[in-house]
Amino acid sequence: MYQSVSEIQGVGPRMTEQLGSMGIATVKDLMEHFPFRYEDHAVRPIAEAQHEERLTVRGTVHSEPNLRFYGKNKNRLTVRVLVDGLLVQAVFFNQPYLKRQIQLGDIITVSGKLDKHRLVISGGTLKNSKNSVEEGLEPVYSVKGDVKITALRKFIRQAFEQYGDFVEEILPPQQLHAYRLMERKETLYQLHFPSSPSALKQAKRRMIYEELLLFQLKMQMFRKLEREGEIGQGKNYQEEAVRSFLESLPFPLTNAQNRVLKEILTDLRSEYRMNRLLQGDVGSGKTVVAGCALYANGKAGFQGALMVPTEILAEQHKDSLKGLLEPHGLRVALLSGSSKVKERREILAGLKAGDIDVLIGTHALIQEGVDFQKLGLVITDEQHRFGVEQRRVLRKKGMRPDVLFMTATPIPRTLAITAFGDMDVSIIDEMPKGRKPVDTRWAKHDMLPRVIEFLRKELSKGHQAYIICPLIEESEKLDVQNAIDVHLQLQHALPEFKVGLMHGRLPSQEKDEVMNEFAANNVHLLVSTTVVEVGVNVPNATVMVIYDAERFGLAQLHQLRGRVGRGDVQSYCILLADPKSDVGKERMQIMTDTTDGFELSERDLELRGPGDFFGSKQSGLPNFKVADIVEDFRVLEVARQDAVKLIQSDAFWKGEAYTKLRTYLEKEVTLNKEKLD
Numbered sequence: 001m002y003q004s005v006s007e008i009q010g011v012g013p014r015m016t017e018q019l020g021s022m023g024i025a026t027v028k029d030l031m032e033h034f035p036f037r038y039e040d041h042a043v044r045p046i047a048e049a050q051h052e053e054r055l056t057v058r059g060t061v062h063s064e065p066n067l068r069f070y071g072k073n074k075n076r077l078t079v080r081v082l083v084d085g086l087l088v089q090a091v092f093f094n095q096p097y098l099k100r101q102i103q104l105g106d107i108i109t110v111s112g113k114l115d116k117h118r119l120v121i122s123g124g125t126l127k128n129s130k131n132s133v134e135e136g137l138e139p140v141y142s143v144k145g146d147v148k149i150t151a152l153r154k155f156i157r158q159a160f161e162q163y164g165d166f167v168e169e170i171l172p173p174q175q176l177h178a179y180r181l182m183e184r185k186e187t188l189y190q191l192h193f194p195s196s197p198s199a200l201k202q203a204k205r206r207m208i209y210e211e212l213l214l215f216q217l218k219m220q221m222f223r224k225l226e227r228e229g230e231i232g233q234g235k236n237y238q239e240e241a242v243r244s245f246l247e248s249l250p251f252p253l254t255n256a257q258n259r260v261l262k263e264i265l266t267d268l269r270s271e272y273r274m275n276r277l278l279q280g281d282v283g284s285g286k287t288v289v290a291g292c293a294l295y296a297n298g299k300a301g302f303q304g305a306l307m308v309p310t311e312i313l314a315e316q317h318k319d320s321l322k323g324l325l326e327p328h329g330l331r332v333a334l335l336s337g338s339s340k341v342k343e344r345r346e347i348l349a350g351l352k353a354g355d356i357d358v359l360i361g362t363h364a365l366i367q368e369g370v371d372f373q374k375l376g377l378v379i380t381d382e383q384h385r386f387g388v389e390q391r392r393v394l395r396k397k398g399m400r401p402d403v404l405f406m407t408a409t410p411i412p413r414t415l416a417i418t419a420f421g422d423m424d425v426s427i428i429d430e431m432p433k434g435r436k437p438v439d440t441r442w443a444k445h446d447m448l449p450r451v452i453e454f455l456r457k458e459l460s461k462g463h464q465a466y467i468i469c470p471l472i473e474e475s476e477k478l479d480v481q482n483a484i485d486v487h488l489q490l491q492h493a494l495p496e497f498k499v500g501l502m503h504g505r506l507p508s509q510e511k512d513e514v515m516n517e518f519a520a521n522n523v524h525l526l527v528s529t530t531v532v533e534v535g536v537n538v539p540n541a542t543v544m545v546i547y548d549a550e551r552f553g554l555a556q557l558h559q560l561r562g563r564v565g566r567g568d569v570q571s572y573c574i575l576l577a578d579p580k581s582d583v584g585k586e587r588m589q590i591m592t593d594t595t596d597g598f599e600l601s602e603r604d605l606e607l608r609g610p611g612d613f614f615g616s617k618q619s620g621l622p623n624f625k626v627a628d629i630v631e632d633f634r635v636l637e638v639a640r641q642d643a644v645k646l647i648q649s650d651a652f653w654k655g656e657a658y659t660k661l662r663t664y665l666e667k668e669v670t671l672n673k674e675k676l677d
Contacts (some may be wrong), residue, residue: 001028001166009158018145019155027163030156034191034207034625035139038200041111041127042136045084051116054124059083061106065099081110091122098126137194156192164189170660171210175642181206191626207626212636214665215624216643221665223275223423224647233376233400235268235300242296245328249288256430257285263426264293267402268300268377274402280428281597282408282562283435287317289428290379290406291324297402298330298357302376306360309382311336311508312515316537317381318360325358335361335370338508379404408562409555412598412605429598437595438544438565440573442588451545451574452493458543459497459524463569465543467527468560470551486547487527497524504529530556539567549575549591550584554604557587558597583607605630 005024006016024030041056049055063080070076077092079102090110092098102108112124141149167185175181182190182202187210190203242265246253253261260278267274280286294304306321308314318334325332333347333356350356354373359365378401405423443451455465467490471482487501500523502514517523519538526541530552544564549557557575565571575592579585590603629636646652652662 001026001031001163001168003027003163005030005155008155008162011155015147015151015155018147022142022144022147027159030159031163031167031188031192032625033141033152033156035141037140038194039111039138039140040136040197041109041138042197043109046086046088046114046116046119047084049114049116051114053114054112055114055121056109056111057081057083057088057121058107058109059088061102061104061108062087064104065102067096067099081108086119089118089120090124090126091120092126093123095126101126137197137200139192139194153192160189160192168660170664171213172646172658172661174657175209175213179209181209184210204626208632208635209639211624211627212629212632212639213642216636216640217646217661217665220643220647233302233402234271235297235302235376235402237265237268237296237300241299242292245295246292248328249324251432253288254285254428254430254432256428257289260426260428261289261292263424264289264404265296267424268293268296273400274377274404274424276404276424276426278404278406278426278428279411280406280408281431282559283566284408284428284431286381286406286408286428287320288324290381290404291321293377293379293404294321294358295325295328295330297377298325300376302374302401303351303354303356303372304358304377304379305365305372305375306358306379306381307365308360308362308380311338311362312511313381314360314362315512315515320537321358321360330357331355332358332360335359335364336508337362337364339364375401377402377404379406381406382408409559409601412601434568436565436568436570438561438571438573440561440575440592440595442549442575442577442592444578445576448576451576452490454572454574455525455543455545456494456497458572459494462521462540463542464518464521464523464538464540465525465545466541466560466563467525468544468546469527469529470548471529483527483529490525490527494525498522499525499527502526502528530560537566538563542567542569542571544571544573545576546573547576549577549588550579554587554590554600554607555597557591558595558600561591561595 003026004016005011005019005026006013007027008030011019019025019030022033024033040054043056043058046055046057059081061079062082065077065079067075067077073094075094075096077095077098079090081088081090088110090112109127110121110124111127112121114121139153141152143149143152164185167188169176169184171181171184176183181187182205184206187203187206190199191207194200194203260280264274264276264278267276278286278289280289290306294306297304306317308317314334314336318332322332331350333350335344335347339347347356347359348369348371351359352371352373359370359372364370380403458465467486469483469486483501483503487499491499500514500518502511506514514523514526518526518541521540541564544561546552546557546560552560561573564573573591575588577584577588579588587604587607590600594600627635646658652658
């Protein structure tokens with residue numbers, strides 16, 4: 001199965017190269033290059049078909065074919081066909097040669113899109129007694145370069161003839177029998193050459209489970225090897241000191257915060273390295289929990305690092321953690337790209353000497369020359385914004401430090417299981433007492449004058465507001481409001497108030513100045529791009545207006561909405577949007593219906609799919625060939641439960657029935673570990 005694809009009869013050196021560019025290097029790769037869809041060429045009655053559905057019909061040619069040329073090298077062939085007593089017009093584009101193949105009285109089969117109102121089938125293919133293409137389900141593959149689908153099908157069929165008997169079963173007999181799954185050889189064959197719709201369904205069912213089980217087994221195996229292979233540094237903090245620290249906080253922790261903190265503190269004391277994901281909605285109090293963990297870590301004689309994606313957020317954390325930790329004897333420092341040379345030199349020296357207990361910063365933390373004396377705890381905030389490599393480098397700066405990943409982006413359970421299945425997961429699913437839900441409204445752009453009046457009313461009470469725009473400057477390609485124009489408009493509309501402007505192109509110093517002015521209430525209305533999405537805490541801000549809200553995902557809208565409602569005054573979020581699509585309208589409705597981030601994240605995943613949820617830069621989401629983690633989430637849950645049981649059983653590690661599966665997994669896990677290390 002691992003033989004070169006050049007061993008397949010008919011595949012020469014040039015085709016070997018072309019297939020290689022598609023990721024097909026071996027016979028196994030070829031057999032597992034599955035179709036992305038299937039054309040159904042089974043003949044069906046017109047009465048059963050829907051308007052504009054793709055349909056295959058068989059009938060008698062009722063008129064001479066008519067060929068007409070138009071434009072440059074364009075033509076259209078039309079012919080009337082008698083089908084089930086109805087006269088249907090078949091239309092073929094740019095296939096003039098078909099005129100010679102169609103004779104009056106011939107019985108032909110036509111596939112294409114059906115216009116049920118005019119009885120026209122267009123843009124399709126022709127099959128007749130002179131054409132040898134099979135009927136039924138026809139696989140459609142993704143190809144590139146000079147590789148044609150017909151040639152690829154031929155090579156795949158030849159691969160099965162030469163190597164089909166070498167396809168090994170890798171699923172345990174227990175799973176095959178329990179779920180009545182098709183054998184692997186038959187599964188692969190049916191995915192390429194389905195004998196019937198029901199056989200294809202069973203083949204897909206088997207492959208979906210196989211993909212998800214293998215992935216979950218890899219995650220569980222990697223977790224076991226990681227946990228047992230690298231003994232951590234147990235932190236012998238004083239429980240009395242931690243209890244005293246918690247009592248000194250100006251507010252009591254919620255039940256959810258207490259539960260999560262207990263899980264983290266248990267990990268710190270354990271000899272195994274912590275590898276934990278902390279999820280918590282905007283404003284749920286993750287920073288306080290992180291502060292408590294850093295306190296326990298510091299009191300046990302270890303240093304802590306907190307890495308965040310933006311300087312604004314780093315500054316925010318520095319202020320809150322200094323106030324939280326320094327009264328208890330821990331020194332907190334901030335290191336960022338804009339740190340002055342002298343200040344940076346002092347921080348680095350203090351870090352190396354062990355005088356700094358907690359270092360906060362952006363990716364500047366992972367640069368050369370940033371050396372800790374005794375790093376014991378690494379926390380990354382909004383961790384999905386960092387690549388795997390960046391997180392790995394920071395982890396390597398200590399001797400097997402405990403690792404805590406935090407995110408305020410509520411991650412749907414399906415994605416959490418998939419992307420972070422090798423971690424323990426803690427969830428803060430309770431908001432602090434006194435927090436009022438943000439009142440969210442959807443307004444069309446023609447209601448802007450009313451929105452401005454509402455802003456005037458709120459600002460007159462001494463409150464502040466954010467205005468979020470999707471672009472910095474005017475764009476010819478996109479008809480959306482931009483921050484610079486909106487800033488000018490609002491300066492004219494609300495001259496009695498100070499209107500600030502902030503966007504990603506401003507130098508860091510200017511961004512900081514604008515945010516400091518806004519935090520001090522010297523700027524009343526802040527027009528900004530999404531740079532305020534993370535880490536801006538201004539409790540006096542009570543209104544969030546988002547222009548062209550349909551351009552944002554639900555998770556991002558929820559993050560932005562979380563910038564207000566941080567005090568004890570009722571806050572508002574106004575979504576300015578004129579969505580054209582039904583999905584766009586549904587997203588606006590969902591935002592007004594709920595403020596629960598986890599519910600929103602599930603809906604967002606359903607509407608946008610996993611690839612767009614984190615964005616294209618997210619590492620960790622596997623590229624399944626057949627499975628879809630949204631559509632197949634129930635199978636994902638079953639596969640995860642099965643994987644946990646298998647990894648924990650002696651039979652899996654010692655039984656002969658699992659030998660092939662173990663060998664496959666050990667190979668995969670070793671490769672993944674090498675990439676991480």
